[in-house]
Amino acid sequence: MLNRTTTALLALLAGAGRIIAPLTVQHVVDSGFAPRTVGPAVAVGAGAVVVAGTASMLLNRRLQDQVETALARLRRDGLRRAHDMAASRFDRTPSADLVARLTSDVDQVTTFLQGGGIQFVTNAAQLLIATVIMCVYSWQLGLPVLVLAALTLVAMLVLQRVIARRFGVARRDLSRMQSAVTESVLGAPVIRSTGTGERARAKLDTAVDRARDSLLRTLPPLHANASLGEVAISTMTVAVLLGGAYGIGGLSAGQVVAMVFLVTFFVRPLQFLVQSLGEAQNALTGWRRAHELATTPSAVRPDDLELPPGPVEVCADRVSARYGDGPLVLHDVSVRIEPGEHVAIVGPTGSGKSTFAKLLTRRLEPSAGVITLSGIPLDRLTTAGRVVIVPQDPFLFDGTISHNVRLGAPDGDVERVFDDLGLRGWLATLPDGLDTRVGLRGERLSAGERQLVALARTALADPDLVVLDEATSGIDPATDMVVQRALAVLTKGRTTISIAHRLNAAAAADRVLVFDNGRIVQSGEHPDLVNAPGPYAGLVSAWRQQ
Numbered sequence: 001m002l003n004r005t006t007t008a009l010l011a012l013l014a015g016a017g018r019i020i021a022p023l024t025v026q027h028v029v030d031s032g033f034a035p036r037t038v039g040p041a042v043a044v045g046a047g048a049v050v051v052a053g054t055a056s057m058l059l060n061r062r063l064q065d066q067v068e069t070a071l072a073r074l075r076r077d078g079l080r081r082a083h084d085m086a087a088s089r090f091d092r093t094p095s096a097d098l099v100a101r102l103t104s105d106v107d108q109v110t111t112f113l114q115g116g117g118i119q120f121v122t123n124a125a126q127l128l129i130a131t132v133i134m135c136v137y138s139w140q141l142g143l144p145v146l147v148l149a150a151l152t153l154v155a156m157l158v159l160q161r162v163i164a165r166r167f168g169v170a171r172r173d174l175s176r177m178q179s180a181v182t183e184s185v186l187g188a189p190v191i192r193s194t195g196t197g198e199r200a201r202a203k204l205d206t207a208v209d210r211a212r213d214s215l216l217r218t219l220p221p222l223h224a225n226a227s228l229g230e231v232a233i234s235t236m237t238v239a240v241l242l243g244g245a246y247g248i249g250g251l252s253a254g255q256v257v258a259m260v261f262l263v264t265f266f267v268r269p270l271q272f273l274v275q276s277l278g279e280a281q282n283a284l285t286g287w288r289r290a291h292e293l294a295t296t297p298s299a300v301r302p303d304d305l306e307l308p309p310g311p312v313e314v315c316a317d318r319v320s321a322r323y324g325d326g327p328l329v330l331h332d333v334s335v336r337i338e339p340g341e342h343v344a345i346v347g348p349t350g351s352g353k354s355t356f357a358k359l360l361t362r363r364l365e366p367s368a369g370v371i372t373l374s375g376i377p378l379d380r381l382t383t384a385g386r387v388v389i390v391p392q393d394p395f396l397f398d399g400t401i402s403h404n405v406r407l408g409a410p411d412g413d414v415e416r417v418f419d420d421l422g423l424r425g426w427l428a429t430l431p432d433g434l435d436t437r438v439g440l441r442g443e444r445l446s447a448g449e450r451q452l453v454a455l456a457r458t459a460l461a462d463p464d465l466v467v468l469d470e471a472t473s474g475i476d477p478a479t480d481m482v483v484q485r486a487l488a489v490l491t492k493g494r495t496t497i498s499i500a501h502r503l504n505a506a507a508a509a510d511r512v513l514v515f516d517n518g519r520i521v522q523s524g525e526h527p528d529l530v531n532a533p534g535p536y537a538g539l540v541s542a543w544r545q546q
């Protein structure tokens with residue numbers, strides 16, 4: 001409350017300080033420029049300017065401080081919520097949208113403030129004070145000024161709409177141009193090798209031209225808006241002077257001059273407020289989008305249960321799944337996986353293997369049926385650190401190998417993990433061992449090496465259920481052997497469900513589940529299934545031919 005009062009007080013001081021000048025001018029004119037009034041009037045005017053300047057500076061600092069602190073909190077809360085978000089929702093939300101909410105949307109507010117938006121408050125105060133003083137001087141002269149101001153306001157708002165619409169188109173064309181530039185740069189090797197440079201450049205030229213034209217179309221209404229302010233000031237000044245000259249309102253010469261000044265002090269903030277309206281709306285939208293993320297209910301519930309220690313039993317009971325409103329892609333899947341069992345999931349492409357893995361890691365919720373881990377329904381469990389998925393192409397952070405494996409744990413443990421997984425030899429081949437930098441998303445490592453880092457990371461997390469999506473390509477035979485050895489150590493004694501794309505991986509599992517068309521159509525040990533009639537025998541013979 002006290003905070004708000006101080007802010008309002010500073011705004012009034014900043015606004016009123018500027019308006020003292022016309023009053024002192026009136027005093028001097030009405031005294032017939034008597035030397036004894038000029039000195040004090042100048043002193044009062046100068047004092048008012050200093051007070052207004054100081055109040056304005058304090059107000060700006062105060063508002064900027066408060067807003068930036070709030071924005072920092074918004075960013076932090078938003079990121080926490082993004083981390084706490086249910087995996088299924090996180091997967092459905094485009095990552096670009098989440099990133100935008102925490103960066104460019106929040107930046108809109110800062111841009112607005114730095115672009116003078118913070119003077120919104122001072123200008124509003126100035127507008128208010130100028131209106132009151134004008135009406136106190138003479139309502140007969142104040143009234144036409146207010147009527148003209150209302151007409152100007154309507155015209156400005158109409159222009160502002162046009163400006164906003166044209167800027168909207170310009171922003172869309174600019175982002176299309178940015179996408180075209182990004183594609184052209186990232187896809188340069190493809191464009192070069194396919195000899196399609198001419199076509200790619202033509203496409204880019206069109207995007208650049210369109211963005212330029214759209215930006216140019218925003219200029220006429222912007223200029224019209226600026227001119228409108230000048231026309232309004234001139235018209236009102238003439239109205240006040242004519243009114244004053246004909247004695248309307250019975251004003252003294254000094255008061256008429258002061259009124260002329262006040263007209264300027266009135267129209268300028270009006271113009272500023274209307275012009276900033278669009279940016280203020282943008283900033284507000286940005287704020288709202290970030291706020292929406294920061295206040296998303298957390299998916300982590302305080303009454304979530306912990307998994308009992310030790311290897312996990314997995315049970316799916318008549319589970320079906322679909323993506324959004326689409327058709328069912330898993331139908332009535334029922335299976336029980338023993339604690340510590342290694343199960344390989346195989347099947348033709350599109351048969352539902354990854355969908356089943358997504359259900360186990362809650363990146364998708366079943367549309368029917370229940371999945372339990374060690375007897376507890378999955379949606380009642382907190383599984384962080386206990387259930388870990390190793391994807392085909394794991395995400396690596398831009399840092400060292402050690403940083404990517406550790407993610408917070410002490411260094412000693414990292415070395416032990418590499419020893420345990422038999423990866424010392426591989427580490428020795430790297431230029432800086434554990435301190436080798438992996439680059440953005442691990443681009444400086446090969447696909448196989450990224451898998452090794454992910455396996456070490458998983459081993460350090462020490463999970464009880466490992467869901468593994470076996471990498472299908474990009475791994476050379478030598479690295480593959482190292483990966484397989486590390487995998488054997490990692491999965492020992494842990495329940496493991498791996499989506500297998502190769503014969504070796506399927507043959508090494510305790511049991512194979514064969515998916516087809518969203519159903520489990522075969523289940524058993526590899527030697528039994530190979531000789532049994534069914535799709536598995538076909539898959540195996542296809543693998544052998546490869």
Ligand SMILES: Nc1ncnc2c1ncn2[C@@H]1O[C@H](COP(=O)(O)OP(=O)(O)OP(=O)(O)O)[C@@H](O)[C@H]1O
Nearest residue numbers: 323326329347348349350351352353354355356515
């Ligand atoms: N995000 C998604 N949105 C909509 N449909 C999807 C999505 N992901 C998968 N599907 C559909 O679900 C079905 C099962 O796909 P899934 O990825 O589970 O198959 P898969 O057996 O893992 O295939 P692959 O071996 O090619 O990875 C397919 O018809 C696929 O088109």
